[in-house]
Amino acid sequence: MLQKLQQDSKSLVCHRSIIELENVSFAYKQKPVINHVNFSVQERDFVGLIGSNGAGKTTLLRMIVGLLEPTSGSIKLFGEPIEQFRSWNLIGYVPQKNSFNPLFPATVREVVMSGLFSRNKLFRRVTKADSIKCEEALHAMKIEDLAGKRIGELSGGQQQRAFLARALINNPALLILDEPTVGIDSETQEGFFHLIKHMHQHHNITFLMVSHDMEMIRSYLGEQPKQEAGKIKFYVKHSHDLEDCVETNLTHSLRELRHSMERGKVGV
Amino acid sequence: MDIITTEFFQRALIGGVLIGITAPLMGLFLVLRRLSMIGDTLAHVSIAGVALGFLIGVYPVAVGLIFALAATFAIEKLRKAYKTYAELSIAIIMSGGVALASLLFTMGKGFNVSVSGYLFGSIYTLDTTDLVLIGVVTVVVLLSVGLHAKELFLLTFDEDAAAVSGLPTRFFNFMISVLTALVISVSIKIVGALLVSALLTIPAACSLVIARSFKQSVVTVVVIAELAVIAGLLSAGVWNLAPGGTIVMLLIVILLLLLSVRRRLNAG
Numbered sequence: 001m002l003q004k005l006q007q008d009s010k011s012l013v014c015h016r017s018i019i020e021l022e023n024v025s026f027a028y029k030q031k032p033v034i035n036h037v038n039f040s041v042q043e044r045d046f047v048g049l050i051g052s053n054g055a056g057k058t059t060l061l062r063m064i065v066g067l068l069e070p071t072s073g074s075i076k077l078f079g080e081p082i083e084q085f086r087s088w089n090l091i092g093y094v095p096q097k098n099s100f101n102p103l104f105p106a107t108v109r110e111v112v113m114s115g116l117f118s119r120n121k122l123f124r125r126v127t128k129a130d131s132i133k134c135e136e137a138l139h140a141m142k143i144e145d146l147a148g149k150r151i152g153e154l155s156g157g158q159q160q161r162a163f164l165a166r167a168l169i170n171n172p173a174l175l176i177l178d179e180p181t182v183g184i185d186s187e188t189q190e191g192f193f194h195l196i197k198h199m200h201q202h203h204n205i206t207f208l209m210v211s212h213d214m215e216m217i218r219s220y221l222g223e224q225p226k227q228e229a230g231k232i233k234f235y236v237k238h239s240h241d242l243e244d245c246v247e248t249n250l251t252h253s254l255r256e257l258r259h260s261m262e263r264g265k266v267g268v
Numbered sequence: 269m270d271i272i273t274t275e276f277f278q279r280a281l282i283g284g285v286l287i288g289i290t291a292p293l294m295g296l297f298l299v300l301r302r303l304s305m306i307g308d309t310l311a312h313v314s315i316a317g318v319a320l321g322f323l324i325g326v327y328p329v330a331v332g333l334i335f336a337l338a339a340t341f342a343i344e345k346l347r348k349a350y351k352t353y354a355e356l357s358i359a360i361i362m363s364g365g366v367a368l369a370s371l372l373f374t375m376g377k378g379f380n381v382s383v384s385g386y387l388f389g390s391i392y393t394l395d396t397t398d399l400v401l402i403g404v405v406t407v408v409v410l411l412s413v414g415l416h417a418k419e420l421f422l423l424t425f426d427e428d429a430a431a432v433s434g435l436p437t438r439f440f441n442f443m444i445s446v447l448t449a450l451v452i453s454v455s456i457k458i459v460g461a462l463l464v465s466a467l468l469t470i471p472a473a474c475s476l477v478i479a480r481s482f483k484q485s486v487v488t489v490v491v492i493a494e495l496a497v498i499a500g501l502l503s504a505g506v507w508n509l510a511p512g513g514t515i516v517m518l519l520i521v522i523l524l525l526l527l528s529v530r531r532r533l534n535a536g
Contacts, residue, residue: 065432088434095428103476104300105485106425114422119434126418150480166429176432 016043017079018174018206019064024073026059033059036073037229043173044239046200046207048217055231057210061178064208065093078173089118092167094160094177102152108162109147112137115166137165157188164195175199177209189213193220201242271505279399280391280458280511281501286406287455287467288497292489293413294448295468296475300424304472305358306343306445307452307465313339313365314453315461318386319372328386329398329453336449339365344445389460389512391504398457405450412447416440421482458501460512467493470519477526492522 019041026034033056041047049057062068063075066082075082078090092115113126113134138144141161146154151162160180167175177196181189193216200207211217217235225233271277298306317335321328339361346357373383385393413420423430423440431437448468455464471489479485500515 066434067428067431086434088432091432093429093432095426099428100426101300101302104425105475105479105482106421107481110421110482111425114418114425114429115433117418117422117430117433117435119436122419122435123415148480 017041018043018045018077019208020076020079021064022074022076024060024063024070024075026056026063026068027071028059034063034070034232035230037232039227039229039234041206041208041236042239044200044204044206044242046221046237047209048221048235049208049210049232050212050214050217050225050235051232057232058178060232061176061208061210065091065176086119089120089170090173092170092172092175094163094167094175094180096179096182100151104150104152106151107148108143108151108154109134109138111151111162112147112165112169115169118170133169137169140168141165155188156184157192160184160188160192164192172205174206174208177207177211179210179212181211181213189216200237272502276392276394277501277505279394279396280505281498283394283399283402284458284497284501284511284515285494286402287451287458288494289490290406290409290447290451291455291459291464291467292471292493293409293486294444294451295465296472296485296489297420297424297444298448299469299472299476301444304465304469305355305362306448307468309343309358309362309365310336310339310449310452311456311461311464312362312369314449314456315386316365316368316372317453318456318461319369319376319383322382323372323376327397329401329457332456333450333453335365336453337446340442340445340449344442385460386456387460387462388510389456389458389463389515391458391501391511393457398454402454405454409447409451412443416443420444425482458511459515460510463512463516466516466519467497470516470523471496474519474523474526477523477530492519496522 017040019039021037021039024034024037025032037060049060051057059068063070064077066085077085078087080087113130115137116126116130116133135144138147141164143154143158143161143165146158146162151159154162163180180196181192184192193213196207196209197220199205221235221237224235226236227234295304295307298304314332314336317332318328320326320335321331324331342361343357346360350356382393384390419430419435419440422433423435423437427437430440452464452468455467459467471493472485474492475485475488479488496515496518500518501511503509504511504514
């Protein structure tokens with residue numbers, strides 16, 4: 001009985017459409033950058049966007065998170081047209097490295113905490129519960145010792161973990177990563193991808209990642225792109241290729257990640 | 269020393285203390301967003317408004333304020349026209365402001381005496397109306413910044429992440445510009461139009477040297493600005509110096525001291 005209930009709720013949850021692109025085009029100064037892209041991302045998919053510079057990957061990503069408006073076509077997030085979408089706290093976003101000035105006076109803790117400052121939090125004070133979430137995220141990424149340091153003082157890999165902690169603090173359903181490993185040494189990159197893969201396999205998170213790293217994408221998402229749109233290639237690992245996700249609680253999932261990192265499998 | 273007990277000096281001191289809170293606070297946001305030059309631009313346009321106010325016999329500070337607000341709109345418009353050369357719009361509007369001011373000042377030959385007070389600052393010219401206006405601006409700035417401190421932090425640190433969190437980034441950018449325009453136009457009577465941007469930027473420059481966290485940097489800019497304003501006004505009063513110049517020289521001395529202390533710490 002209980003099993004059946006769980007299965008039912010799973011089939012309800014696990015086939016939600018997270019991102020839908022319908023005939024999306026974008027032109028910059030009348031020059032088409034993206035032409036009639038149709039694509040959809042289902043819950044717990046892992047999608048890798050690959051393409052040379054100027055292929056429009058970043059443009060596509062920026063449209064999906066609402067930073068750019070498509071010239072034509074429509075985008076839906078979690079089933080809602082992007083214009084009406086308000087549940088921004090469902091999305092965790094890891095920006096390109098070096099998107100900030102290394103001298104910027106902000107501690108790691110302040111940066112991680114800022115992941116909570118979404119539209120839904122306007123006019124609300126930071127609560128005790130928020131601080132606890134922040135400490136948990138720091139803890140899970142093993143950067144609690146660095147929490148009081150200025151973000152610019154951290155190494156590339158440590159900064160990446162800080163930004164991942166910021167993205168995870170809201171327990172996001174969709175994690176968007178924009179070239180997360182550019183400018184990071186290969187060993188640290190490997191650890192970072194291990195972390196990402198672990199999260200994908202054990203937790204109910206959908207991934208959308210722009211990357212240059214063909215090797216990682218191919219080894220995890222397969223040799224063949226699922227779809228091509230112009231010069232952008234979409235590599236996908238579908239949720240039905242994965243084992244069932246049981247764990248959805250952020251605290252647990254983050255602790256588990258930390259343990260697996262401490263066991264020495266991952267050298268992040 | 270008698271001057272310190274006079275009514276006009278005390279007005280200047282109260283006004284200075286209030287400006288010492290708001291100007292460096294807005295300056296911190298501008299500097300961190302790499303918009304240091306905006307302060308200068310708004311001040312130069314504001315002075316054109318002051319000149320017009322004299323010419324048509326309307327309260328000059330209010331006309332200066334309207335001009336500064338108009339300039340923030342113009343900068344935004346021009347910035348869109350010269351997307352990749354955003355600083356060009358600032359340079360154009362700055363020289364436009366000075367040009368207009370010089371024209372207007374020479375048209376009304378009778379008021380040349382008060383011009384230098386507006387350019388270099390004066391402790392003799394602040395009347396009760398000015399003080400009330402400074403008080404109102406201070407309350408508006410503190411309320412707006414205090415209410416949205418966490419959103420302004422995120423916007424300043426990572427504008428994309430702020431947008432992905434669903435924050436109305438255009439509104440907040442506009443809010444920063446408008447508040448800056450308000451602060452500058454009420455500050456020029458004390459500090460002077462040519463020097464007011466130093467009160468916005470140098471405390472922020474100091475905080476980049478010593479602050480680790482954003483909280484610290486907010487406290488640092490206000491403390492340093494207050495030190496310079498109070499000491500500067502007192503010495504200007506006692507030795508009959510231009511207050512703006514004294515304040516700015518003190519700020520530069522503080523900055524140099526901090527830089528040399530840090531160098532020594534790094535070397536040791």
